[in-house]
Amino acid sequence: MDNNVYSSKVHSFTKDKDYIIRISKDYIKKGEKVLIIDDFLANGCAAHGLLDILTEAGAEVIGVGIVIEKGFQNGRKELEKRGVRIESLVIIDEMKNNKVYFK
Secondary structure (H helix, E strand, C coil): CCCCEEEEEEEECCCCEEEEEEEECCCCCCCCEEEEEEEEECCCHHHHHHHHHHHHHCCEEEEEEEEEEECCCCHHHHHHCCCCCEEEEEEEEEEECCEEEEC
């Protein structure tokens, strides 16, 4: 990928490591409507990084779609502070005694 990119630093709590995510400026245009889709929502770091990139690009984020949300972590609250609509297919309420409890 060349230098014509948007980028943001994202921290992975699972791996305790920072990553740089990049999206070519050729793929995002000012005024475009974008829906972010992600597999897991825990602390929301990946979504925040993508939101930063899309804001810099001048795109409009219409929402964040999540497959599995860890409802006992702060990701949703932090994203909602930014005014983002979030829809999750499944929300895990808690995990204890080797069992997963859904909302």
